[in-house]
Amino acid sequence: MKIDLLIKNGAVITMDPENRVIDNCDVAINKGEIIEIGQNLAYEAEETLDAKNCVVTPGFINGHSHVYQSTIEGIGYDMHFDPWNWRFLFPVVSKIQPKHAKAGAALAALELIKNGVTTISDHWYLHTDMDNVHRVTETFDEAGVRCQMVFGLLDQTFAGEQIDSEYMTMIQQEDILLSEARRFHKEWHNTRRTTVALGPGSTEDISESLMIKTVELAKELDINVSTHVAGWIEINSFTMRKFGERDLExxxxxxxxxxxxxxxxxxxxxxxxxxxxxxxxxxxxxCPVANAYLGYGIAKISNMLSRGIKVGLGTDGAASYTYDMLSVARAAAMLQKAPQLDAESITAEQVMGMLTRDGAAVLGLDHQTGSLEVGKRADIAVVDFNAPHLLPVGRWLPKLIYSANGSDVIHTIVDGKVLMKNRKVLTMDEDQVMQEAIEARNDLVKIAGQETRDLLAAPWPKEGPYWRSIVKK
Ligand SMILES: [Zn+2]
Known part of the structure; x- marks a missing residue:
């Protein structure tokens, strides 16, 4: 039997229920599916990748992002989420058009593939043009990555900014959002590698009525409902004042x-x-890096894991400055250990779980991806350990988490298709993606009508939640 793809002689980190790591191991792939894992497999294959001195791992999963921000990293920096929104984000992205959305998604997809990230979940709420979210999804589809697109819903504010502001073009009426969400789901859910979820912004961005209808719609369609909860400390005060309950309550x-x-x-x-x-x-x-960078704090991850809560990893938007999920995973580990004064507060195996198998379970995709097991789709990263900072010997998993970088990934495979081979991305024109991202970024800044340094003068809102009005005075 001639199969499509054979990966030979790797150190295979399966993330299967027994957490097996198998040296000198082959992975046989046909029609996008893993058909056998074992030593010295004797298949004839259309394509064979030699993985000697390499780790063969489930592709990494980024469970939360806003890819439109990929082109605007560094525009406004070292500040709280709020002033960054008012002064930089709103003016720059409030007139985003499908071509900018597409360019940002392509840049993100390129970076994901180059870092061995095979699944992305993007929370898209910039409905300045209802085509934006479709162009983004199409871009991921063409690039070949697996994606869960979260259709964002904001009918009230965007991070507290009111609907009457000139910048708030992304806020739409309830009936339009619900019908567009239905249309988006119908067009994309369960097509090839794409699934759809619904994403209310946060307790302050969406009306109670739309929140309830969104939950009803998600239940009707039997899809995930994904939202921002208790990220920055002030959102809890807001929710308690308005609803008499904490955010998650x-x-x-x-x-x-x-x-x-x-x-x-x-x-x-x-x-x-x-x-x-x-x-x-x-x-x-x-989202450990974004949470740290923005001064949100450190989530109680080891506490959650000990209670059996499923946790995945994400970047969030520009605040992570990267789609290298290995660096995000490393930060997740360090940020549990240091403040708890406890090296055992989280293990490399737990972090690896968040990065792969559990991340897939969070998105409801664990029947397809997140581990290397017979019958699953072949979403794989091959990491070259023949390097001084890695050394191809011994315990592979802790070195993958604590030493390896996304740039050590040499092959990225999704659904059995090789998207990157020897660091060259095969599904995208890398130079063109970069050029279009630069143009989109410059265009967005130009549309904002100001040089980025002048955006510091952007006005604060007339109305806003209480803690913002304190800042205003
Ligand atoms: Zn977010």
């Missing part, structure tokens, strides 16, 4: 918790809220 009251509820950030949760998460099998996407 309020989402629980509204019905967002449960096996298909995915919570981004989840930094400021009480013990009671952690209990709710565990009891309802609600999932978490941990």
């Amino acid at each position: 309020h989402f629980h009251t509204l019905g967002l918790t449960g096996p298909k509820g995915v919570m981004f950030h989840a930094v400021w949760l009480s013990d009671h809220e952690l209990d709710i998460m565990a009891q309802t099998n609600t999932k978490v996407v941990h």
Whole structure:
């Protein structure tokens, strides 16, 4: 039998239920599926990749991003989320058009593939043009990555900014959002490698009415509902003042918790809220670098894991400055160990789980991806350990987590298709993607009508949540 692809002689980190790591191991792939894993497999293959001195691992999973921000990293920096939004993000992206959306998604897809990231979940809410989200999804589809597109819904504010501002072009009316979400789901859900989820912005961005209807729609369509919860500490005060409950408690009251509820950030949760998460099998996407960079804090990940809560990893937007999920995974480990004064507070195996198998489970994609097992789709990264900082011998997994970088990935495979071979991306024109990203970035800054340094003069909102009005004075 001639198969499509054979990966030979690698150190295979399976992430299967027994967590097997097998030296000198082959992975046989046909029609996009893993058909056998073992030593000295005797298949004839259309293509063979020699993985001697390499680790063969499940492709990495980025469970939360806003890829439109890939082109605007560094525009405004070292500041709280709020002033960054008012002064930089809103003016620059409020007039984003499908061509900019596409260029940002292509840049992100290129970086993902170059870092061995095979699944991306993007939370897209910039509906300045309803085609934006379709162009982004199409771009991921063409690049060949697996994606869960979260259709964002904002009908009230964007991070507290009111609808009457000239910048708030991304906020839409409830009925339009719901019908467009339906249309988007119908067009994309379960097509090739794409699934769809619904994504209310946060407790302050969306009306109670739209929140309830979004939960109803997600239940009707049997898809994930994914939202930002208790990221920055002030959102809890906002939710308590407005609804008399903490952030996650309020989402629980509204019905967002449960096996298909995915919570981004989840930094400021009480013990009671952690209990709710565990009891309802609600999932978490941990964004350690963005949370640290923005001064949000450190989520209680080791506590969540010990309660059995499923946690994946994400970058969030520009605040991670990277799509290298190995660097994000490393940060996740360090940020548990250091403040707890406990090297055992999280293990490399747990972090690897978040990066692959558990990340897939969070997105509801673990039947397809997240581990190397017979019958799963072949989403694989091959990491070259023949380098001084790695050394191809001994315990592979801890070195993958603590030493390897995304740039050590030499082959990236999704659905059995080789997207990157020997660091050359085969599904995208790398130079063209870079050029179009530069043009899109310059165009967005130009549309904002100001040089980025002058955006510091952008006005604060007339109305806003209480903590912002304090800052204003
Ligand atoms: Zn986010």
